[in-house]
Amino acid sequence: MPPRANKSPARTPRAKSPARVPTTDRVTRGSATPDAKAAVEAAFKAATADPDDDIEDGASDSAFKRSVLIYLGCVSALCAAIAAVVYAAPPSPGGVCNSVDSNLLYALLPKPVPDSAAIVTVWKCATEYQKANWWFILFFFELCFVGLKMFALPVAFALSIIGGALFPFPFSQAVVSVGETFGSTLCYLLSGAIAKPILDRFAAEKLASLRKRAVEERDNMLLFNVFLRLSPAPNWFVNLASPIVGNPIGKFALGTFAGTFFPLMLLGRVGNVLRTVGETGFDVAAITKSNFPYMVVVGSSQFLPLYLIRRNKRLKAEAKKAKAASKAE
Numbered sequence: 001m002p003p004r005a006n007k008s009p010a011r012t013p014r015a016k017s018p019a020r021v022p023t024t025d026r027v028t029r030g031s032a033t034p035d036a037k038a039a040v041e042a043a044f045k046a047a048t049a050d051p052d053d054d055i056e057d058g059a060s061d062s063a064f065k066r067s068v069l070i071y072l073g074c075v076s077a078l079c080a081a082i083a084a085v086v087y088a089a090p091p092s093p094g095g096v097c098n099s100v101d102s103n104l105l106y107a108l109l110p111k112p113v114p115d116s117a118a119i120v121t122v123w124k125c126a127t128e129y130q131k132a133n134w135w136f137i138l139f140f141f142e143l144c145f146v147g148l149k150m151f152a153l154p155v156a157f158a159l160s161i162i163g164g165a166l167f168p169f170p171f172s173q174a175v176v177s178v179g180e181t182f183g184s185t186l187c188y189l190l191s192g193a194i195a196k197p198i199l200d201r202f203a204a205e206k207l208a209s210l211r212k213r214a215v216e217e218r219d220n221m222l223l224f225n226v227f228l229r230l231s232p233a234p235n236w237f238v239n240l241a242s243p244i245v246g247n248p249i250g251k252f253a254l255g256t257f258a259g260t261f262f263p264l265m266l267l268g269r270v271g272n273v274l275r276t277v278g279e280t281g282f283d284v285a286a287i288t289k290s291n292f293p294y295m296v297v298v299g300s301s302q303f304l305p306l307y308l309i310r311r312n313k314r315l316k317a318e319a320k321k322a323k324a325a326s327k328a329e
Helices: 024-029 034-048 051-087 095-099 102-106 116-132 134-150 156-166 169-194 196-202 204-216 218-230 235-241 249-280 284-301 304-328
Strands: none
Touching (some): 116 134, 169 196, 218 235
16 A cells, blocks of 8 residues: 655745844843943934034134134223223322221221221222322223223122212212213124124023013013113123014113113212212211112112013004004905
């Protein structure tokens, strides 16, 4: 009897599935060590990185370093100019200034019990020197004020008080206001040339917020600049950021003058009080009575720009609604 033929077909071998390449997700979900995870993630980022990003980062770093070097060079030039002016200062007028020496200046340092005699002596010497060299004092004060404001150094508070102590009130207000406006405008121009890389690195969020507000208030830029000077925003940041966010220089300068006029007036009155105390003595009632109107004006001026901005927006919205209603009819 012949053998039975095997009718079952021959089995073909199964093709092996290709080996799976582990990804960063599989590694992080597995039991790999932290070092292995970090190595795989670094390799993955390096493989998928865009070369243009590295070029942009390098350009950004070089622009930042260049801006910082230019700024430091300009500040050094200002310090050299101030030192040269001090070196060329007129001599002491003599008299009461002959008793002013290093020991007397040391007595002016802050102490629990101040040396009132030393303070009065130095004040009298400063007064005599100012009378003898009035134009030099004015030039040196404006140079310091404009130069320090130009480089965004927060000195307006102290210099405004000093200006009020050096000069009589109406004239001190003019000197300080001119210095504030001119110095802030120079800071605006300098910032437009070199400060963008610095602000992008250290104040990107504040810069974006101010840019958004500037776009929203583009129809009220003058009032917006006045409001910025009365708001808690630092003046040095407003000066630096204004050219970058698109704040026009003309309205910036006018807003700076109008927005800082009353606060600087109050600081000047504080300096006048110091001048009066040094000459006639300290009278609380007289000082309060003479400065109370200025305090009321400064306090109320904080809300005026905000009120005008909201009023203009309301009138504009009402005009738009009226125009839309007339078209619908």
